[in-house]
Amino acid sequence: MRHVFISLLLVVTALYGTFAHAAGLTAEVVDAQGTPLRDAVLTLRGATAPPAVSLKADMDQRDVQFAPHVLAVRTGTEISFPNSDHIRHQVYSFSTPKRFELRLYGGTPSDPVLFDKSGVVVLGCNVHDNMLGYVYVTDDGWFGVSNDKGSLSLDQVPAGRYAVTLWHPEAPDMLPVSGGDIEIPAGGLKQRFSIAVQPSGDATPAAPPSSAFGDAFHKAAHE
Template sequence: MTRPFLDLLRAGLLGLFCSISPVLWAASLHAELVDTQGQPLAGAVLTLRGPLGAEAEPEQAVMDQQALQFVPNVLAVRTGTLVAFPNSDNIRHHVYSFSPSKKFELRLYQGTPSEPVLFDKPGAVVLGCNIHDWMVGYVYVTDDPWSAVSDSQGRVQFDRLPVGSYSASLWHPQSPNMLPQTAGTLVIGEPQVQQRFTLAIQAPADVVPAVAPASAFGDAFKKAQRDAAP
């Protein structure tokens, strides 16, 4: 065979390989999450559902307790994830949830419970501490294979995303009815993609007090329970 023919053959095979193996061609997504006033939203969740065959198995996650707060305040995990609940404070906590997606209780303890908690149903799970009523946290469980929580500037980053078309959704503890919102379709086809998403919330994020009132868990749980009712 002549060299030009071989070069043409290699190029054709490479193009075919790329078309049937998008998982190997990764890109990055840099997203900005804002409210309807254009202000950055911290603690918002962006989830993505994309090309088939590119989905990794759920990994174990951690929801810590530090300085009498849940850290992080919002944790996003895929359905089927085991979540550990270490207590890094020097006092005991009693973690529980009555949310329909996951009801569980970790009685008074210090250190790390021997067994993590399996979150096997999608939905928003409101966490509380039976001893410290102001402690409120959230585990957002999604069937989507990619998820991330925005930082204090409303930024989210995904690395090594397979090239392809993705359906995006958004969630925040102050989302109306505590339900996710669809965010359209996103096409990943370049090494780096930048995108801005707008999420409607019930109150500006900056009005959330630094120290939650004593009824914070009760209010959050009642809201989740009311919105989950048929």
């Protein structure tokens, strides 16, 4: 019994040590004018081995839109594409990191799609040309996507030095940019990051729906 108690004590002590050294990052992502940016991806790369995470994710289709609009995953993730609409969709991508097509369907396809190469994958629907979504596939250990207030939190990030990468669908040529190096202390870090984006064009006439996927794809093809 004494041996069991000692073993449990060692396990609890080890777990406490792990969490005691874990810090975290609370980030705000803004554009050049200081306006919060939603759907911005932030990744961290450091010397510490990344945590084990589930390599499964969902990219839904609701109200004739991809949900979420931007999904960030680690390389090697299997993504399911459920269709929650009452109409059928045909999802596809011509992007170099992952070319695929899911024929016209409703519900959830039986087999997920493996995203095994890093990069930006632009998603479209052959039936609804105005549908547009993005999958950001990264090799970096920690990553997240900003909410409608431009904020995101990366929990349990060990204290240390990290290289930051930023990406947004409206970034010039849709390329990721460096966010510099940061030092995360044991107590965690709060920091603002800025990324230049192109005008959304809200004040100009909308482009024909058929150009939405094509324009996004051609931007991503410059990678």
